[in-house]
Amino acid sequence: MSARAMGPRTAEPAARLDAVQTPVIPVMGELIRQTPGCLSLGQGMVHWGPPRATLEAVHTALAQEQDLNPYGAVAGEPELHEALVQWLRRHHQINLDDSSLLITAGSNMAFNAIVQVLCDPGDELILPIPWYFNHEMAIRLAGGRPVGVQAGLIPDPERLAAAITARTRAIVTVSPNNPSGAVWPPEVLAAINRLCAKHGLLHISDEAYGLFGHGTTPVHSPGSAAGSGEHTITLGSLSKSHGMAGWRLGWAVVPRALQADLAKVQDTILICPPRLIQRAAIGALSVGAGWCQERMVNLAARRLRVLAALNQADGPWRVLGPADGAFYVLLELQSACSSDQAMERLIRQHGVALVSGRSFGLDGCCLRLSYGMLGDDDLDEALRRLRRGLREIAADQRVG
Numbered sequence: 001m002s003a004r005a006m007g008p009r010t011a012e013p014a015a016r017l018d019a020v021q022t023p024v025i026p027v028m029g030e031l032i033r034q035t036p037g038c039l040s041l042g043q044g045m046v047h048w049g050p051p052r053a054t055l056e057a058v059h060t061a062l063a064q065e066q067d068l069n070p071y072g073a074v075a076g077e078p079e080l081h082e083a084l085v086q087w088l089r090r091h092h093q094i095n096l097d098d099s100s101l102l103i104t105a106g107s108n109m110a111f112n113a114i115v116q117v118l119c120d121p122g123d124e125l126i127l128p129i130p131w132y133f134n135h136e137m138a139i140r141l142a143g144g145r146p147v148g149v150q151a152g153l154i155p156d157p158e159r160l161a162a163a164i165t166a167r168t169r170a171i172v173t174v175s176p177n178n179p180s181g182a183v184w185p186p187e188v189l190a191a192i193n194r195l196c197a198k199h200g201l202l203h204i205s206d207e208a209y210g211l212f213g214h215g216t217t218p219v220h221s222p223g224s225a226a227g228s229g230e231h232t233i234t235l236g237s238l239s240k241s242h243g244m245a246g247w248r249l250g251w252a253v254v255p256r257a258l259q260a261d262l263a264k265v266q267d268t269i270l271i272c273p274p275r276l277i278q279r280a281a282i283g284a285l286s287v288g289a290g291w292c293q294e295r296m297v298n299l300a301a302r303r304l305r306v307l308a309a310l311n312q313a314d315g316p317w318r319v320l321g322p323a324d325g326a327f328y329v330l331l332e333l334q335s336a337c338s339s340d341q342a343m344e345r346l347i348r349q350h351g352v353a354l355v356s357g358r359s360f361g362l363d364g365c366c367l368r369l370s371y372g373m374l375g376d377d378d379l380d381e382a383l384r385r386l387r388r389g390l391r392e393i394a395a396d397q398r399v400g
Contacts, residue, residue, distance in 0.1 A: 020140045024133060024359035031347045039374060039382040042353040044178060046299070046327065046372040048243040050284055051291050057283025061276055068279075072272040074263050076103025076251075080278045083285045084251055088236070091289050092210060092221040098229030100259040102266065103273045107208055107237040107250030112138045113265040114204065114233060117258055118169045119144035125204075126163050126171045128155040130330070130360035132178050132206065144169075148361045153182050153321040153330075157191040161199075170202035170233075171195070176209040176219060176325025179360045179368035183213050183325035186220035193222040197231050202255075206235045211292050214300040215324030223253055230255050240326075240372075241292045242284045249273070249281045299327055299372065302379060306371045309383040316394035320366070327372035330357070333365040335394045342367060342393055350389030352382050 025043055032038045061068060075081075081101055088094040104110040111134070115125065119142040127135060129148045139146040145167070151159035160171055171192055175184035189205070196203040205222045213219040223234040237250035254262060266272075306329055310319055316334040323329045331354070333342060339356040342365050347353045357366025374382055 016140065016143060020137050021133065021359060023137070024356055028343065028347070028353055028355060031344060032353050035347050035351060038347055038351045038353055039378055039385065040353040041369045041371065041374070041382050041386065042355050044240070044326075044328065044370050044372065045245050046240060046243050046295070047375065048295050050238075050242050050244045050247070050280070051287045053283040053286050054242070054244070054280045055283075057279050057286075058276060061279040068275045072275045072278070074267050074272055075101065075259070076273050077275065077278045080282050083282050087285050088234075088253065092207065092234070092236075093224035094221055094234060094253060095224075096229070096253060098227075098256065099223075099253045100256045102252045102254060102259065102262050103278065104250050104252065104266065105248040105270055105273060105277075106239065107206065107235040107252070108134050108138070109248075109270070110235050110250050110252035111135060111204070111206070112141070113262050113269070114252060114254070114258070115139050115142040115144055116265050117261045118142075118202070122167060123169050124165060124167045125169055126160055127361070128152075128160065128173065130177075130179050130357070130362050130366075131172070132174050133359040133361075135172055135174075135206070136361065153177070153180050154184055154188060155192070157188065157195055160192060161195055164199055164201070168199070168201060170204050172204045172206065173222070174206040174208075176212050177321075177328075178209065178326055179328050179355070179357070180321040180330040181323035181326045181328040182321040183215060183217040183219055185217055189220050189222045190225060193225055193228055193232060197228075200231075202231055202233055203228075204233045204235065208235065208237045208240055208250075209326040210236065211241045211289060212296065212299070212326045213324070214296070214303055215322060217322075217324060219325065230257075233258075238281055238284055244280075244284060247277050247280060249277050302371045302376075303327070303329075305379065306369065306383065309380075309387065312387070315387065315390070317390050327370055329369040329371070331367045331369060331390075332357075333367065333390055333394060335365045337365050337393055337396075339364070339366050345393055346386065346389045350385045350392070352385040352389060354386070 234253040239245040320330040343356040354367040
């Protein structure tokens with residue numbers, strides 16, 4: 001009998017928590033706080049805040065405080081539903097005639113609710129590697145099993161198909177991708193969508209970066225395909241496009257058959273999305289995608305500066321993938337140093353923060369760079385520190 005099964009268990013967590021990784025962003029954040037002057041190329045945020053219409057909507061709502069005080073609808077307010085339906089039709093070509101819309105406190109909460117509904121203990125969800133760490137963590141928290149598949153930065157659908165078992169419930173995709181910045185071609189996402197339909201699986205498409213395409217590959221929503229509503233889930237958020245990371249507003253377009261059970265999870269955890277934040281979201285959506293696209297121009301210019309700074313033939317690193325979407329670049333360092341060790345050394349010794357690739361399921365020494373947050377001068381300085389730090393870490397390992 002294990003020690004866990006013997007005697008009192010006061011304040012002892014459930015055994016399944018042993019398999020859940022420690023969130024990397026708070027770990028990185030604490031290292032940054034311990035290192036004055038550190039410049040962060042770590043957390044995935046943009047440098048802009050929400051449009052003025054967002055704040056105006058909040059002021060108007062506060063003047064009508066009595067309307068905010070009662071509980072609201074579990075799946076979100078009708079006015080925000082209508083605004084999001086129009087947004088999804090216009091910018092993602094998603095027709096919700098066969099789907100339901102669940103508004104949540106961020107799209108991470110939407111994913112968490114979905115896997116709680118899908119997973120009996122031991123059920124599997126396929127995650128192409130690199131995965132988004134909160135997806136992997138949520139599946140484990142729900143008692144499911146994340147199945148990481150080395151299918152390439154642009155995943156090969158045949159490798160994903162080979163991982164399907166009798167316990168598989170869904171395939172999860174993220175495009176534009178976190179952490180690689182790759183935009184997956186429409187034909188690849190369509191093939192994965194057909195694969196899910198063929199095998200009776202759900203295709204969970206995380207589109208938090210749906211407006212963040214900088215290259216020639218068009219950003220594609222699998223849920224836009226005719227007849228996909230019964231097996232496709234689309235996740236979205238205002239955190240990135242509208243600079244509202246801390247406001248916590250996201251959504252899921254789901255098959256209607258799931259909505260009643262998703263309401264059980266939502267009612268248990270949240271009861272209803274915060275009504276003030278929903279009013280803010282209506283204001284944010286009212287400015288249209290043009291407001292967001294104006295800011296993408298500056299972000300695309302930053303991307304070119306980052307790639308130019310990293311394009312050094314003698315550098316002991318390489319950029320993994322085209323990095324033509326979102327605001328991420330994935331680096332692989334020629335070093336025996338682990339990803340976690342490299343992250344800590346860059347912060348403590350060189351004053352620049354990137355995220356360890358281990359949290360994304362990557363082997364070797366890999367790091368995710370985010371170029372969304374810093375101003376231009378700080379970005380240039382952070383890249384100088386990064387190049388110097390990567391060279392020193394690689395040289396130290398060679399000497400060792």
